[in-house]
Amino acid sequence: MSEPIIAVIGASGVVGRQIVQALSLRDHPSEDVRAFASERGAGEELDYGDEGVVIEKYADEGLRGASVAVLAVPKDVAKPIAEVAQRLGVWTIDLSGAFRVDENVPLVVPGVNDGVLDRSFSGRIVSLAHASTQAFTRALEPLRAAFGLTFADATVLCGAASYGNAGVAHLSKQAAELMNGKDPDLEVFPHRLAFNVIPAVGPIENGIAQLEKTLLIETARVWGGEKMPALTTTSVLVPTYHGLTLVLSAHLGRRVDADGVRATLKGDSGLKLLDEPTENVYPMPMLTTDDAAIHVGRIRTHGERVQLVAATDNAFRTADSALDIAFELADRE
Secondary structure: OOOOOOOEEEEOHHHHHHHHHHHHHHHOHHHHHHEOOOOOOOOOEEEEEEEEEEOOEEOOOOOOOOOOOEEEEOHHHHHHHHHHHHOOOEEEOOOOOOOOOOOOOOOOOOOOOHHHHHHOOOEEEEEEEEEEEEEHHHHHHHHHHHOOEEEEEEEEEOHHHHHHHHHHHHHHHHHHHHHOOOOOOOOOOOOOOOOOOOOOOOEEEEEEHHHHHHHHHHHHHHOOOOOOEEEEEEEEEOOOOEEEEEEEEEEOOOOOOOHHHHHHHOOOOOEOOEEEEEHHHOOOOHOOOOOEEEEEOOOOOOOEEEEEEEEOHHHHHHHHHHHHHHHHHHOOO
């Protein structure tokens, strides 16, 4: 059986690069990888095992013959490309959120609601939930399944990569300017991020920041139903380059002790338990690099209430999740 041809659109971006890297780690043949970007990113060669994959300038014809297209591009770019892919019969995995609220497009968090892909849906587009939604629902899903869940709150700490390559570059620039006694430019972030935190990720509308709205909307779709818990969230932009950290507080359906929470989380293969706080062992974004697992720890319980911390490499987690879906869809052909 031949390997599926995977087209990565937006391969020069933070997540696109991680998708290509994740394909390499899976030993997917380089000849079955097509990497595309805008004219600005075209021509660059990405490492791929002992070989390389050259990024090409995107053209609609490049999708012809592909098994799956993964769209790591902004919403306004994703929609027309998805339409072309549909005409060509190519499975499409959208990472932009362009189809987040489209009831005809499954919204997936691998390990939480995989069964949604087994239901009948029109078209060949699948939307992957945002990395914050993935970490939020994935970390709490074992507890929700075992004990019930009535309320959950997340403080989401996002690194500069939430703003793409430009965010990473601009954080370095701001830090260098401050260290040299200069006032930093505000080209990307609404305030100085270097040596600072910004208590909102994305513009605020009606009191809620863009990332907070995304998490609430997506979680409602993923966990929706009669037993949908009440949810609140606050997003914070922090002066790290990569990674995502969530401080979680959950009210379960019954009392549980910390050992019971640890045992439940440890039994989930998609999570990695790091919970020896007296030995300074707990989740940190620097420990999650190139790890698709979500790290959980700092577990505390108070009756029905559980507090914990989760950390993930949001770019790699998104890439790995997208490929899990891509290969599952390709197997259906």
